[in-house]
Amino acid sequence: MTSEAPDSAADGSADASATTTFADLGLRGPVLAAIADVGYETPSAIQAATIPPLLAGRDVLGTAQTGTGKTAAFALPILERLDRERGRPQALVLAPTRELALQVCEAFERYAAHSGGVHVLPIYGGQGYGVQLSALRRGVHVVVGTPGRIVDHLGKGTLDLSGLRFLVLDEADEMLSMGFAEDLETILGSTPQDKQVALFSATMPAPIRRLSQTYLRDPEHIAVAGRTQTATNVTQRYLVVSYAQKLDALTRILEVEDAEATIVFTRTKNETEVVAEKLRARGHAAAAINGDIQQVQREKTVKQLRSGDLDVLVATDVAARGLDVDRIGLVVNYDLPIDTESYVHRVGRTGRAGRAGRAISFVTPRERRLLTAIEKATRQPLTPMHLPSVEDVNATRLTRFDDSITEALGRAGEIDQFRDIVAHYVAHHDVPEVDVAAALALAAHGGPLLLDAEAEQVREQFEADRRAATEGRQRGGKAAHGGRDRRLGGAAMTTYRIAVGRRHKVEPRQIMGAIANEGGLGRGDVGAISIHSGFSLVDLPSDLPAGVLRRLGRTRISGQLIDLRPDTGRRAPARGASRGGAPGARKGGQN
Ligand code: AMP
Numbered sequence: 005m006t007s008e009a010p011d012s013a014a015d016g017s018a019d020a021s022a023t024t025t026f027a028d029l030g031l032r033g034p035v036l037a038a039i040a041d042v043g044y045e046t047p048s049a050i051q052a053a054t055i056p057p058l059l060a061g062r063d064v065l066g067t068a069q070t071g072t073g074k075t076a077a078f079a080l081p082i083l084e085r086l087d088r089e090r091g092r093p094q095a096l097v098l099a100p101t102r103e104l105a106l107q108v109c110e111a112f113e114r115y116a117a118h119s120g121g122v123h124v125l126p127i128y129g130g131q132g133y134g135v136q137l138s139a140l141r142r143g144v145h146v147v148v149g150t151p152g153r154i155v156d157h158l159g160k161g162t163l164d165l166s167g168l169r170f171l172v173l174d175e176a177d178e179m180l181s182m183g184f185a186e187d188l189e190t191i192l193g194s195t196p197q198d199k200q201v202a203l204f205s206a207t208m209p210a211p212i213r214r215l216s217q218t219y220l221r222d223p224e225h226i227a228v229a230g231r232t233q234t235a236t237n238v239t240q241r242y243l244v245v246s247y248a249q250k251l252d253a254l255t256r257i258l259e260v261e262d263a264e265a266t267i268v269f270t271r272t273k274n275e276t277e278v279v280a281e282k283l284r285a286r287g288h289a290a291a292a293i294n295g296d297i298q299q300v301q302r303e304k305t306v307k308q309l310r311s312g313d314l315d316v317l318v319a320t321d322v323a324a325r326g327l328d329v330d331r332i333g334l335v336v337n338y339d340l341p342i343d344t345e346s347y348v349h350r351v352g353r354t355g356r357a358g359r360a361g362r363a364i365s366f367v368t369p370r371e372r373r374l375l376t377a378i379e380k381a382t383r384q385p386l387t388p389m390h391l392p393s394v395e396d397v398n399a400t401r402l403t404r405f406d407d408s409i410t411e412a413l414g415r416a417g418e419i420d421q422f423r424d425i426v427a428h429y430v431a432h433h434d435v436p437e438v439d440v441a442a443a444l445a446l447a448a449h450g451g452p453l454l455l456d457a458e459a460e461q462v463r464e465q466f467e468a469d470r471r472a473a474t475e476g477r478q479r480g481g482k483a484a485h486g487g488r489d490r491r492l493g494g495a496a497m498t499t500y501r502i503a504v505g506r507r508h509k510v511e512p513r514q515i516m517g518a519i520a521n522e523g524g525l526g527r528g529d530v531g532a533i534s535i536h537s538g539f540s541l542v543d544l545p546s547d548l549p550a551g552v553l554r555r556l557g558r559t560r561i562s563g564q565l566i567d568l569r570p571d572t573g574r575r576a577p578a579r580g581a582s583r584g585g586a587p588g589a590r591k592g593g594q595n
Pocket of ligand 1: 069072074
């Protein structure tokens, strides 16, 4: 039997209340609560098609790509049916790579957040056996692993799969092309006969069909159909970005594309709020709409978008359903949609009323395959684009600035008064008119007009280093600073010592300014500063990357090299300096 995932209305006119919910699919309490936390609004096509048969105990053969939501499609029903009282592994997910295995593990953990005491263990080659063995001894419910290492454990008798109830083969075609065919057969053959099997694959070549014929029992075949097409008056481009680069990419695109109004799509409700907030902080008139927002508020927001009070709307698919605003010249898929129908619907929000529209999709390197699926389903190619450069942004800013001068010059009646004031200033201050014009421009603009390429590079590098350090820490690494730790607003802080103090006549704000500027740090990143006779102590984030620390080490304050290094607290304090001293000796560094 073959079922096709439901096709949502391509023109976006579908009524939101007709949408299938996760509860409609048969999921209950703790799993639903976890989905609500994660912020998914509606099941993706593959989820809607896969979850009911898996809950009913049927085997499933699914054609699905990464990025369609297939992890939740198998993880949610497994969690729903897991018996937490049993200590032996009940579910085994096989994935081609360690990276994917870890991702699946993390997803399981998020979806099990309300299920209490579900243990999920990743098992992959390259990791020591010790950790895996002790976790197995403690008892796990779900094992996610690469086939080779699972077979090793089976051979050693260290993994007991006799109580296995669910087996998932994720990205089966990849596993075969990586040479895991024999391992898969070994695993499939040495697990209980009556287990339920779900096999997912992006393609269905003959070996996969053979595998499924041998090991799956009357499986439900599931294929996500894409039968839709996007309008031809919309140019469609894509930009390959990492998740962490998305916000910067979005702000640059908003500047250079210069659309009247833009709609930005994210995958989750939480993300709409986060992105809208960040855009507002960067000076955009932006607001979020999602399924949690009351209808009255939604209508108000849409009205503002229509009237021009708002320029950017950050939305989820459900919230933007049926949205019809002529001003929308640009659609940005901040996250790619989970199915091609949603893509078509999103892109259909621009190019209304016969106008030309533009759509830009952010694609992370792992999602490239999904891009191909979109192109195939919409029968239109997406053209690659580059991240707008600093020069592109500056060119746009200059043009806009020139235009604003031209426009103001045209306001004959209003400008005369100012002409007299300027003439008066020039006559009394002996300053060339062009300098006065420049000063007025600065006053009107409130700061520099153009981006500084070098400063941007330092900032981006800092953010990239910082992300890498944070990711490293999340994986269990530790900052190798050797200094003393404290916390600032939840962030781990380390005390550093710098070689300038009262003797050099430094003040906290100089230290703050120098460190923030040279290190590319936000002012909020610099914690307490205490000034002593020959040195000062300053609290900085513990995860500062090596590159930033090097740059800071070369920084000068009042002409003196600051020689920043972690404070070990072991030195004899210089005369007159009391480390930490009386309360109040440490001056709060933030402003
Ligand atoms: P996957 O195909 O499982 O790798 O999932 C791709 C991405 O889609 C992940 O970031 C998921 O968190 C997200 N996702 C999965 N299901 C949904 C859903 N129903 N709504 C929104 N996002 C989802």
